[in-house]
Structure formats: C-alpha cells, structure tokens
Amino acid sequence: MFGITPSARLRPSPFYDSTLKEGVTSFTTYNHMLMPTAFGDPEGEYWRLINGVSQWDVAVERQVQLRGPDAGRLAQILAPRDLSKQKVGQGKYVPLCNHRGVLINDPICLKLADDLYWLSIADSNIWFWAESIAAERGLNVEVSEPDVSPMAIQGPKAEDVVAHVCGDWVRGLKYFWFGETEIGGIPVVVQRSGWSKQGGFEIYLRDGSKGTQLWNIFKEAGQPWSIGPGSPNWCERVESGLISYGGDTNSTTNPFEVRMGKYVDLDVPDDTVGIQALRRIAAEGPKRCSLGLILDAGEPVKPGFLWNPIFRNGRKVGDLTNCIFSYRLKKNIGFALIDRSCAIGDRVEARIDGLMQPGALTDLPFL
Template sequence: MLQDSMMASSDGRSRDLVSTIPGAGWDFGLDRHPYHEIERPFGPRYTVYNRRLMACEFDKIDTEEGYWLLRQKAAVLNTGEYPLQFEGPDAERLLDLLFTKDFTKLKPGRCGYGIPCYEDGGMITDGVVLRLANDLFWYAQADGDFYSWARSHARGMNVTISDPDIYVSQVQGPLSMKVLEAASDDGMPKPFGYFGIARVSLGGQEVVISRTGYTNELGWEFYTEPHHDAQALWHHLQIKGAPYGIGLHGLDSMHIRRIEAGILNAGSDFDRFTTPFDVGLGRFVDLEKADFIGKEALVNASRETRLFGIICPSAEPHIGAEVEVSDQPCGVVTAGAFSPFLKHGIGYALMDAPDSKEGTAVRVGCIDGEQHEGTLTSLPFYDPDAEIPRGKRVDIPERT
C-alpha cells in the first residue's frame, strides 16, 4: 500500500518520462543540456529536473551495464543540477545567511556542501557551493525552488544573483582520474584534492572542474559554460577517455550507487517537512555560527535521525510504500533499487518517529505490490569513511 505522500511516485510497474519526438511547441521552459545531441542516438528517456532534461535511461544502454561502467571504469552523466552565481562584496555574507554551514571558512578554490532551510528548519534543497574567488560563488543546486528564496533575502546587500547558463556533467568511476589526466592538456591539475576546484585546458578550452559527484565513486565534474564548444569538448573527452572505457550512463544506473552510498535526493528523501537532523545530515549544521535562516528552530529540534537504509533480500522496495514494524505502519520508503553488487534490494525508510534502531525487522512494500521482509540498517551500505571518492580505496569490484 502506498502512503498518501508527496514522495509517492508511480505504481512500480510503469512510469512517465520524457522523450524527443518530431515537432515543435509545448516544451516551453524545458532546457536541453549542451550534450543532448550526443545522447540522442542512444535513445534517452528524460526526467525533468530544475526544468532541465536529465536522462534516466537509454534504449541502447542497459541500466545494469551502466552501473558496472560506473563501478569499474568511467561513466558520464549529464546532470540537471542548476548552478546559480553569487557575485559581489556581500556574496559570502548572503550565503552564510542562507546555509546551515559556516561558509565564511570556505577558501577560494574549494567546494562545500550547502543546505538551505526555511525558518522552521525544513529543508529547501541541497547542493555544492563552489568558491571561485573571494567574491564569486556558484551554487550547483539539486532540484528545488531556491533562486527566488535567495533573491528575497538579498535585500540591502551588495550582491548579484544570476543564472550563468552553466551545465554540470559528472565523470565518475575508478578510472575517472586517468581520464582527466589524459584529457587535460597540461596533465593532472595540482592541487586537486577531494572537494577541490581547478581550471584545466581540455582540448584547448579552459574548463572549471571540481572533485565532486553524486556517486561516492572516485570522480570529478565539469562545468560547460555558454562560450564552450560542447561538441568539441565531448569529442576530446571521448577520444582521451576511450582507453579507460569512458561512456554514458543514465540516472537509473547512478541511482543504485547513490543509494548504496547513502546520498540523498532532494524532494524524495528529504523535503520541507524534514530537518537536516531528521535525515542524518546534522553534521552540516553549524549551530555555533552567529545566525542563519532556520537556526532558532534547529537549535530546538531533535538531533535523532529518522532515515535508515533498508536491506530487503527478496525484492526491490517501492518508493512511497509503507514500512511496517510489528504489523503497524511506521514509515515510508523514499528510495529503492536492486543492488547488483550487494545482490539484494536496498532502499531508504523515513520513519515517523526517531525510535527505530539499526537491525529492526520491518515489512516493506515492494515493486511487485507485495510486502516483503526487511531490516533497517545505518547508511551508507558500505565505505562509511568515504575512502573510495577520496582515492584511498582503489580496489575495483568484480562483477559476479
């Protein structure tokens, strides 16, 4: 049974995605990323994310094959992340007001994870803040309504908030750094540590890159700006990355890995009704800094998490389905997939109250329409110290 929740999706047997067809009209407000024509021959099926089209799957690229490309080689996803630009003497001041983390400590050339909240502590979205200079920031946000919120709180400040028309693409996987080293005209940028920023020449085009991603694999992201020749840039990456197996994959493939990694999705795993503490993100709330929107509410909020992983040996948990303990509904599935690496169903459960514990036996609604036995677990499912994205763990998993 599905809960009546904003997190509910389809019935688990079908879903509604966007495809490209001949004609014109009624796609107003939807943006194609610069690599749309690169993806077209593979038969992409898109979701709408920040009013941008992001490929969920491809007719000619199997989802599990895409997952293993990510785990064993180098996989590219052209994302729907939406960078906003904050520029001016008060840019730092505004961002420090908007986000729960202290961004006065973020140095130029570094990134930080940013969560904006409403006054009641409910989450708006999340994303990565890039500090390109003392008074210049990009916020590559997840899906959500943030631009108007930021504008409304910038009154009286000397800061310009704009849409620089930038698109974010990820190169992720154990061979992704070899791709970067081969593709960079000047070799591997140094320094380029975890959550670092660099400007590199890729086939003669200067491109901003960051040591970030949405997979907890080793990887980097590149930012395609209006002045770039996107076709030439992709051609260069494809040629230089060919020895390392570089290829496209869709959101469905990455979705499996992000669940394994305990990475959350804005609007489904958290929303305006959850605080960062509710979903295990309390470490990104700095209650010691002077002030930020939502601080008063978060100071008085419960510090206990309500979000857990689900281990389901016999089926794939269905987003929006009930989670039961002792035959009583007590939570909802916010994410679900089958893990080819772990070889069982995995997902997230957002519990109604913070009294559940790791190891709790549950019954979970799954995509076959039935309830299945499961167990609550802590997140992530493996690599709790994030050694893989930091490059400290370099073993490549075998496909069995």
C-alpha cells in the same frame, strides 16, 4: 512509447545532442531540464561506473551565482554551515533550509573569488529564494543563473581520463576543490566531485555553445579506458548511502533526519536562515532518522513512484523512500526514513504495490 513535447519551460542541455548520439533511452526532468537516466543497458552502465569510467550529462545541476561585495555575506546567510574559512578554489557541501529548518536544497557552494560564489544546486528554485533573501536584507549582490553546465566523469578510472585531458594538476585536487582552466579554448571549472562514491570529477562548462565539442574531447580521450555513457546511477547511489534531495526528503524533512547534521554548524550567525529552528531541533532531537532496509524478497521489487509506508507490529513507523535491486548484494535495498524508536536489526514490513514486504533495518551505507 512516450514522446517529449518541446516547451520553453523545458530546456535542453548543451550535451543533449551528444546524449542522443550515445543512444539515450530515457530522461527525467530536473530543474526544468531533461536529464538522461539510461542508455539501454542498466547493468552494463552500473558496472562501467563501478569498474571503469562513465560520462554523464548533469547540466541539470544549475548554478546560482552570487556576485558582488556582499556575495560571501549572502552565502553565509543562506547556509547553516560555517563558510568563514572557505578559500578560493574550495567547494563545500551545504544543506540549505527554510525558516522552519526544513531542507530545501543541498548544493555544493563553490568560492571562485571573494565576491563570486556558485551554488551548484539540486532540484529546486534556489535562484528565486536567494534573490528574495538578498533583497529583503538589502545586500549589495547580484543573483543570477550563469551559462554554466556540468558534465561528470565518474568511476575509478576517471582521474586518468581527466588528467589526460587537463594535466596531472587535477590529481592533486582534494574533494570538492576545483581549478579554472581551458580545454581546447573552452572555459571550464574542473572539480573533484560527483554523485557517486566511485570517484571522479565534474567539468563545469562555461560556454553552452561548446557542449558537443567538450563532450567529444572527453569521449575521445577516454577511449583507452573504455569510457562510455551513463547517468547518476540509482543502484550505486543507494548502495553508497547517498541522499537524493526531493527523493529521500519531503516538505517536513530536516538535515538531522537524513544524516546531514555534520554539515550544520549551530554557532553560525543568528541571522542565518533557519538556524534558530535548527538549534531547537538539535536540542530536542530529531523525530526520525535514516536507516537502510534490506527486504527478504529474492526477486527485484518495483516500488513505484511514491514513498512506501513501513510498519512495525502493525503500526506505521516511517517510509521507504527508495528501493532498488543491488547488483553487488543481490538483494532489494532502500532507505527508511523512520521513527527514532526503531533501531538497526528491527524487523519491519514495507507495503509495496499492495503487498507487505518484510525485511530488516540496517546501517548505512550498505557498501
């Protein structure tokens, strides 16, 4: 049994006490915070997400706030996706890259006003990156981390729960669009989004002192739909083909290699960070691609912490970046970041825990 040593480097979520009461059994670290990953019943939590409604503490999705006359300008400099037509109340998925075209984060960019944007980030310090770019470009914009902490309500019954709390206006929200409101006097942003393909919303709490209160409001409101605790579900996200930044990417991965090319607009302004490199990569063609791998093994395979090398005819051709036993497919599945010489249907072997596990490459998503 492992413990957690309190530290100023590791911040609790506003929903931390609520997840303890819900019976959280494990955490991971993400953006210098604790993120719940399990509540003691992995298969039950999976089926709750697939068939019902699940409540997640995802406060680790921190916001990088851009405020000021040049906020929109900075957002476009950071994002190799055209934001010129983005409207207030609209979010857009953006692959942020460094000057070499390497993916360094994949946030949702929320436009709250012409002079106010949030980047709802994955696990890397984009605040420092954005502040440095703003300073070197001489932009009139303040970069900060606001008191904003998302909670997710996910699953096919999530809309009914959120509409019960917030009103039927949420049913009209398009994907990644959002509205600002109050729930019991608590200021929030409600966005149709979330890291699953089962549908749902993220509720951006704008007052960290109200975390327990907001959690309990949704917990109570969701009882008719049998709401229960959960977390970003590894099995569901792999089945659904959702990329995890930092898990399925490394220090050399570009967006084209991991199915994010459709979110890159090559005609954005020339001063967009990384766009020159991304244009070269697009012209030459990426060297790797992201495919699915279904292993032959009938029993669950545990891949360990690191990527597992993939071989074809004895030659290393890529890596298995994740692996999970699918409750719906009843097979071991994962993502292969693999040489473009490989194709769907090819037979390959992944070396996992010292054993060669044969399987076949397939398209994504699995389901």
